[in-house]
Amino acid sequence: MLQEKTMVNDALADEKNGLTFYANAISECANPQLRSTIQQIRNNCETSQYELFQLAQAKGYYKPAQQANESDIQQVRSQLQG
Template identity: 75%
Template sequence: MQEKTMVNDILSAEKSDLTFYANMISECQNQQLRSAVQQIRNNCENSQYELFKIAQSKGYYKPAEQADNQQIQQVKSQLQG
């Protein structure tokens, strides 16, 4: 398996994990458990970001182009509704 494939697979898995943690946090009643999961999520976010920077520097991952002001305003108005 090539390095690029492995990096992209791990990035994808970490994104999935972050979604899982967000759902768990939003539904958790126990404050101690909620705090523990938040810490795990924070660590996962940091790990994902570090891997993203590596992938981007090697040309493995290319984020979408930056939105212009008109596109930003359009999304804001849609969300505010």
């Protein structure tokens, strides 16, 4: 039987993969109604992903990367803007 940690992390990975799929579908969709529907589905997926992330983090199953310092943030910001 799978442990809860494995199930939560698998579900979290699935949600993240789904978000990538929806982003690609939205960017390639020419039909405004279909695009809007996919955006709504993506928004629901984002909510589910965040809830799973919070659960995983609260239980110690998922540890986010160390927070970036201000100089790292500025460096990335300048790279993306220039």
